[in-house]
Amino acid sequence: MTTTGMERWQNRVAVVTGASSGIGATLTRQLVASGMIVVALARRVPRLEELREQLPDDQRSRMRIRQCDVTSVESVDSAFDWIETELGGADILINNAGKLEGGQLATMSLDTVQQILQTNVMGVVSCTQRVFQSLRKRKTQGHVVIMNSIVGHYLFNPLPGSLQELNIYPATKHALTAITELLRQEFRDFKTHIKVTSISPGLVDTEMVPQSYKRLPLLQPEDVANAIMYALATPPHVQVHELTLKPMGEPFYVPSTGQTPYIKASRRTRVSCPIAPFSGAQSTQEEEVAGEGIEEEEAKYQNSIQFPIIVRERSMERWQNRVAVVTGASSGIGAALAKELVRAGVIVVGLARRVERVEALKEELPDELQSHLHAVKCDVGVEASVAEAFDWIEAELGGIDILVNNAGLLYSGQLLTMPVEQLQHVLQVNLMGVVYCTQRAFRSMQQRDVAGHVVLINSLTGHHIIHPPSESLQTLNMYPVTKHGITALLEIMRQEMSGLKTQIKVTSISPGVTRTEILPGDYNILPMLQPEDIAAGIMYALATPPHVQVHQLTIKPIGEPF
Known part of the structure; x- marks a missing residue:
């Protein structure tokens, strides 16, 4: 129940x-x-x-x-x-x-x-x-x-x-x-x-x-x-x-x-x-x-993901058997969300470079739900890879109804001294990857006149730069730059989708420190959110009525020191 x-x-x-x-x-x-x-x-x-x-x-x-x-x-x-x-x-x-x-x-x-x-x-x-x-x-x-x-x-x-x-x-x-x-x-x-x-x-x-x-x-x-x-x-x-x-x-x-x-x-x-x-x-x-x-209280929540307002049974009906694309689905927030979308009756395409991890994720699902998760190899920082993945989705599944731009990259180091190639890679994945995928999803939604939903996984650092914990050096470098870019993209996309007379929603989700593989080691001493907490926030946004757009949702762990 x-x-x-x-x-x-x-x-x-x-x-x-x-x-x-x-x-x-x-x-x-x-x-x-x-x-x-x-x-x-x-x-x-x-x-x-x-x-x-x-x-x-x-x-x-x-x-x-x-x-x-x-x-x-x-x-x-x-x-x-x-x-x-x-x-x-x-x-x-x-x-x-x-x-x-x-x-x-x-x-x-x-x-x-x-x-x-x-x-x-x-x-x-x-x-x-x-x-x-x-x-x-x-x-x-x-x-x-x-x-x-x-x-x-x-x-x-x-x-x-x-x-x-x-x-x-x-x-x-x-x-x-x-x-x-x-x-x-x-x-x-x-x-x-x-x-x-x-x-x-x-x-x-x-x-x-x-x-x-x-x-x-x-x-x-x-x-x-x-x-x-x-x-x-x-x-x-x-x-x-x-x-x-x-x-x-x-x-x-x-x-x-x-x-x-x-x-x-x-x-x-x-x-x-x-x-x-x-x-x-x-x-x-x-x-x-x-x-x-x-x-x-915490123990009660550790054993299962809680979805307020019973989104699985009551509010997700319009997404039944529709297609959701989740980038960066091999671990963390992407993996947690992919499982919950499948359980809610959505057909999910998990995009990742480590496609074998998405295949393993499928094996964790009940037998009757495994066919609802498709694992597709994709590097969102490469336009040709994105085009190939979305071509497959349109040919095999008919198009995209939900896009969750979750893939992200962070190299630890200082902006002043680290290799320019690494900085460029972060920019390409975190910003251009969002643009590549959103353009393709938008085209599919617009051509089919679908009231779709685009979700941008932002960050607290998309709104202000946080000091590193303790006496650590600042190691976030290009990451907050790209997340500030996501904050701007949110409003640009909302205005464009409205100006083009669509009913497509766009939502920014900005978590505080979350226990994922991308997290620098210095941050492990801080209060943390779990990937399932962010997945629950996304599920809430997706479950809102067609006339309601969750524009910005910022989630922090209790006791966060920033």
Whole structure:
């Protein structure tokens, strides 16, 4: 029987702020259904009571209601005092409450600016402090989730002639991006096993989104709630650090020229003024002013791979008997993913130079599944080798529906002194190999009008350069250069696939240190992810509905020192 990964949270306490509508209400339903006791906080108590009445009779007792204004320290303290007295403390905190009101920062009421700031930033700090105190006192594992936004990472210009009316809102979301990393470091430094996760959706169909925005492609609250459930269901040593979700066809673009991002108008969007939609109207999301025992927990996850939200049985149906190509399938992440895709009913072509390893991998599968894994020799750094492999796939299997660009190369040494041939080889495999394979997969998907999926195995070093452990020399050389290139390719491909009117998704997966053959020896002393942890993240991204695109998923091991 496949598990959802939520068993360890059974009868534990989750607190959801801004639970009266939208993402908060949807997530409250899902958490209650998964067996948790949920304390729903909001100002609008009647909305919470209506939500509880909508639950099945046998679940209503697991939803507790408390009025709370997260901008008020007294209100937050009152709510959390009650939680500790009546329920013993909170194990999960979902910082969902947020506030948005249109206007220009240069002229709008300072009271309104202050209210947005207090809701979106200090409300998170107040609630997180109380949950941290409870978790630390009880020496228990916990999870803090922060509802961020794509505007917590970059800001968009309005169309010419429109006024910018997001004012302080993006500043508060950028603050949450910083708070996520600060909390991760503080939780680590306090020697806890508390996770923190930032969820950054694009436009979501909630009360908080003004009507003019609703002409654009939208995510649904369920899509964001599912992402949170995936993060909560990961094994104790796995921390989803950042998960960015976008609706397919989202018309936000990030230029490569250093300009501010903007909204691209198109016939599909039909938006005359997409970033000046407020006309003075207020929009809130409520809608609120919107250790010990870890060894036992780990043991439960070491014996089997856990796939949250039951992706094998429920969400992978559209990929049944479709063709997935996994590069670098002979070991590590590629091998772990190939096995899981086959078990999910997908036909898998494992590309590798060491093709005998893929053949051995096939022998490990149950007899009835072995025919679903095809081993094909391929060096992704050589264009002719890629062409030969993909020609075979198209001739024998009809084409490609999923491509996982997993092959990667790392030579240990210094950029200043190592042979240029080795540096060139890394560049060729890690960047040009992705281009070679993606071009062929894209051509196959476009010709057959397939809503396919391209996955790029990126790295933490695709976002920032990490210091080596201890007193070691920096030995990553060209590797972070190529992974920064993958980060850029992600957005280039998303824009191209959208501009060419396809329904092909592209996803970047950025793991921290993972136990694979590519890992330099100096890093073996650090906390690590397992290949199966990354495979589970990829399976989650593949299992999302057709309109949901996991843009960036960053996964770190608990206690990572970077």
